[in-house]
Structure formats: structure tokens, C-alpha cells
């Protein structure tokens with residue numbers, strides 16, 4: 001018989017604690033909510049009522065249920081109030097000595113059979129447990145932010161946690177409507193071990209002015225479908241908490257440089273810029289605790305006219321290539337009203353591209369998204385050619401030929417001879433340095449990267465890659481073009497992986513390393529990222545879709561260019577590729593797709 005939990009205690013009512021109180025009270029469990037002072041208690045109470053009032057306003061909670069929920073919570077200062085609860089969850093700041101002190105005190109105050117749990121994100125549950133005389137009843141119950149919303153709970157058992165305590169806590173998670181993954185005590189558990197290297201890397205991109213905060217966040221939201229960008233997420237987590245988690249993970253997790261907190265984080269914490277909770281972090285919020293971002297001095301001017309300011313006029317666009325990307329890009333430009341010159345290597349290829357564009361536009365018609373007249377007009381705007389000379393009078397060329405530097409360089413040298421002055425020359429390369437292509441011309445100031453995502457007609461993001469020779473006018477023009485295509489253009493520097501791939505693939509590679517180390521299973525790791533962090537797919541699902549060979553090639557590029565030891569491709573990824581397990585396309589990758 002599983003243990004009955006009729007009342008629980010929550011220690012610390014900050015970002016996490018207040019949410020955890022809500023989770024229990026919502027599920028009919030009495031909560032003793034404890035803080036260090038009356039003022040902190042009041043803050044916690046305000047957070048809880050704010051959250052439940054919002055749920056009522058959104059129609060997600062009946063007023064009577066809110067009142068019942070709040071009546072189950074008893075607010076108290078000091079740990080003495082916890083003498084008769086069945087379980088305590090500690091959610092105080094991420095400092096080992098503080099947590100050990102609190103656990104020693106809880107051990108004295110709580111009844112002998114009570115389970116003592118920590119919500120730590122990165123500290124050793126084992127080290128916390130030995131501050132008590134009952135380490136077998138100490139366990140990690142790691143909720144995700146915001147606790148009432150996120151489905152995942154990581155249950156962390158140490159080598160001494162007794163099996164019945166683990167089973168009781170697992171049953172409790174189920175009662176709370178949560179999905180649990182049970183794991184052993186390792187720095188960052190599953191989700192944070194995979195998340196924080198990525199977050200820290202995003203902060204370093206911002207710190208080095210590689211891209212703006214808006215562009216970094218938009219890139220990850222629109223390019224990967226994440227619920228929020230990394231800098232907005234840092235603000236939600238709290239920069240002080242994020243700093244402590246990174247610092248602990250760096251020290252506990254083998255001193256991986258990627259977890260050494262970027263200096264800017266410490267500076268922001270010192271300056272009181274803690275994120276949402278203090279009203280300002282990477283972004284500025286309406287007031288402390290509010291999720292509403294308000295404009296500040298870094299907010300870009302977003303109006304259409306400002307976008308077009310300083311941009312060259314573009315009416316006619318050349319697209320070179322006949323593959324998946326070129327085909328999608330031709331459709332995107334033609335649909336947006338541009339006159340398009342498609343250049344392929346022959347009439348046969350042009351016919352194939354024409355058919356693909358027509359089929360895709362027809363799908364739009366069938367779905368009611370495009371009228372027949374608009375389809376015909378779009379097709380009518382495309383001129384088909386097999387010779388580059390036809391690009392003599394275009395205003396913009398988008399190159400989407402094979403990903404080989406020698407081919408692209410030769411093409412750009414030809415474009416340099418053929419195209420009129422003032423043309424913007426863009427490459428869609430996803431892995432080659434744009435500057436190499438630019439230097440094949442006599443006009444590197446006019447060369448820019450336009451990194452579309454696949455499928456181009458659907459994906460809302462384009463990375464605008466500026467080299468050290470790209471002129472401001474060229475970048476402005478490229479951004480303005482993205483806007484006319486109905487897409488978001490994010491501007492970044494000319495480094496391997498640009499924004500999205502540089503942030504995405506090391507995370508995927510880390511997931512493979514975690515699997516390889518047998519810390520958890522592919523299913524649980526996928527669950528953790530989907531249910532704990534709101535990712536649309538888990539890392540192994542995504543790797544199988546992208547292709548393991550493609551992923552390995554990108555990861556190798558990143559490793560070669562940035563020389564970051566932590567970016568070394570996971571041996572398991574290399575082995576799977578060698579074995580021909582490339583993902584969905586070959587029927588097998590991390591999972592077997594032939595049997596589904």
C-alpha cells in the first residue's frame with residue numbers, strides 16, 4: 001500500500017516554491033507553506049493568489065475551487081510549523097550549506113516517518129541527505145518552472161534512498177497529474193544537464209554581440225519551435241538561480257567549460273537584474289514578478305518604414321539551384337510578388353522544379369490558403385533559365401546550389417562578372433563561411449547569408465548572416481526582404497552554425513552522450529525535454545527526423561571551427577552513422593521506424 005500524503009510542507013515560496021504549493025493544494029492536499037520572514041511570506045502569498053486569480057480569469061479554475069485551494073494552504077514563518085506533515089519539499093536558494101542547514105533542522109522538527117525532499121536543480125541530493133539522520137528518507141523531487149503548468153517531475157534517488165520511499169513519491173507524482181522520470185543523483189539530472197549548456201552559450205552570444213537578445217530568442221522559437229527563447233527563459237528561471245545551477249554543474253559535472261557561467265550573468269546578478277522576479281533581466285518587465293515585457297532602450301524599432309529605411313529596392317530576384325531549398329525559395333519569392341528568375345543546370349531540371357512549385361502551390365489552393373488566380377499569378381512571375389546571363393538585371397541573387405565551397409566560390413565569381421552593380425548576392429549555405437564565398441567576388445560588401453529553413457515555404461525564420469565585409473546597407477536590405485516574405489530575419493555573425501544550429505546541435509549531441517553513459521533511456525530523455533521544457537520533440541525524435549549523418553556533419557563543423565572540447569561528436573552518434581542507422585530516412589536511427 002502506497003503511503004498516504006494528507007499534508008505536505010513547502011519551504012521557500014519563491015519562483016518554484018509558490019508554484020509547488022499550488023500544485024499540491026490544487027490536488028486536495030493540505031500545505032504548510034513556510035518562509036524565512038513575514039515579508040517573504042507575504043510575497044509568496046501574493047504569487048499564489050496572483051497565479052490562481054489568473055487561472056480563474058482564464059476560465060481554467062472555478063472561483064469556488066480557487067477558494068478551496070487557498071483554504072488548504074497555511075502560511076507560517078519558521079520550520080517549526082512542519083512538525084506533523086508527511087512530506088516536506090524544500091525550495092530555498094541553490095546553496096549547499098543553506099540546504100544542509102535546513103535539512104538538519106527539518107530532521108529535528110519533522111516526525112520520524114516524514115519524507116524530506118529537495119527541489120534542487122543541480123546540487124547533490126546525497127550531500128544534502130547526509131545532513132540528516134534519515135538519509136534513506138531523503139529524495140529529490142525536481143519540479144519544472146512554472147510548476148503548475150509543466151508536466152514533468154524528475155525523481156532523484158540517491159544510493160541510500162529506500163525503495164519504498166521512491167515508490168511512494170512516484171505514486172504521489174501520478175496523483176498530482178505529473179509524469180515522473182526516476183534517475184540517480186547526477187549534476188543537472190536529465191533536463192538541466194541538457195539545457196544549461198545551451199542557455200549559457202546563448203548568453204555568451206549575447207555578451208559578445210553576436211546577435212541581439214530579440215534575434216537570439218526569435219531564432220530558437222521560430223527555428224526550433226521552442227516555447228520561449230533562451231534569454232527569456234533565463235529571465236523566467238531567475239539569473240541568480242541560473243548562476244548557481246551553472247556554477248554547481250561546472251564543479252560537479254567534470255568542469256565542462258560550457259557550464260562555467262558567462263561573466264555577464266554574475267554582473268547582472270550583482271546589479272540586481274535577476275529576471276522577471278526583480279522586474280528586469282535580459283528584458284524589462286512591467287513590474288517585478290510580471291511576465292509582461294515592456295520596451296526599453298534595447299528594443300528595436302519594429303515599424304515597416306523603419307525596416308525599409310536605408311534598404312535598396314528589390315523587385316526582381318534570381319534563384320540559382322534546383323534542390324529542395326531552391327525550389328522552396330522560388331515559391332516563397334514568387335508568392336510574395338517578386339519577379340523571379342530561376343537558373344538551373346538545364347531544361348529538365350527546370351521542368352522538375354516547376355512541377356514541384358506547382359504541386360506545392362496547389363496544396364495551398366486545396367487547403368483554401370491561396371486562390372487559383374494567386375497561384376497562377378505566382379507561377380507566371382517565374383522565368384525559367386539555364387544560363388546565369390539571365391541574372392544580369394536582377395536586384396538580388398539567392399544561391400542554393402550544392403554545399404561545396406569550390407562550387408559556390410566559382411558561382412559567385414561568375415555572378416560578380418554578370419550581375420549589375422548594387423545587386424545583393426546571397427548564399428543559403430548552412431555550414432560554409434559566408435566570407436569565403438564573398439571573397440570570390442570583387443564586391444564582398446554586397447554579399448550576405450540568407451539561411452532559410454526547410455521547408456522554406458513554411459518555416460518562419462531566416463538567418464541573415466553578415467560577414468566582417470558585409471555593408472550595413474546590404475544587411476538592412478536583406479532584413480527588409482525577409483519582412484516582405486512574411487518571415488522574421490534575425491541578424492547574426494558569420495560563425496559555424498549561425499544561431500540555431502550552434503545552439504541546437506551541441507544539445508542534441510549532449511543527449512547522445514547522456515544515453516551513451518547509460519544515465520537514462522532515450523524515452524525518458526525525450527519525455528524530460530518535452531514535458532519539462534516544452535520542446536516540441538525530444539532530442540532523439542528530432543535526431544531521427546533530421547538525420548544522424550546530417551547531425552554528425554554539423555556537429556563536426558562546430559567542433560572544428562570553435563575547438564570547444566565539449567562539442568566533440570558523441571562516439572555513439574559516429575557509430576550509428578557508420579552502421580547506416582541514419583534515422584527515419586533509413587528506417588532506423590535511435591529508434592526502429594520499420595515496425596511502427
Ligand SMILES: NC(=O)c1ccc[n+]([C@@H]2O[C@H](COP(=O)([O-])OP(=O)(O)OC[C@H]3O[C@@H](n4cnc5c(N)ncnc54)[C@H](O)[C@@H]3O)[C@@H](O)[C@H]2O)c1
Nearest residue numbers: 012013014015016035036040091092094120121145237241
Ligand atoms: N527557478 C527555476 O526555474 C527552478 C526550476 C526547478 C528547480 N529550481 C530549484 O528550486 C530551488 C528554489 O529556486 P527558486 O528559483 O524558487 O529561488 P527563489 O530565489 O525564487 O526563491 C527562494 C525562496 O526561499 C526563501 N528562503 C531563503 N532561505 C530560507 C529559509 N531559511 N527558510 C525558508 N525560506 C527561505 C526565500 O525567501 C525565497 O522566497 C533551488 O534549489 C532551484 O535550483 C529552480
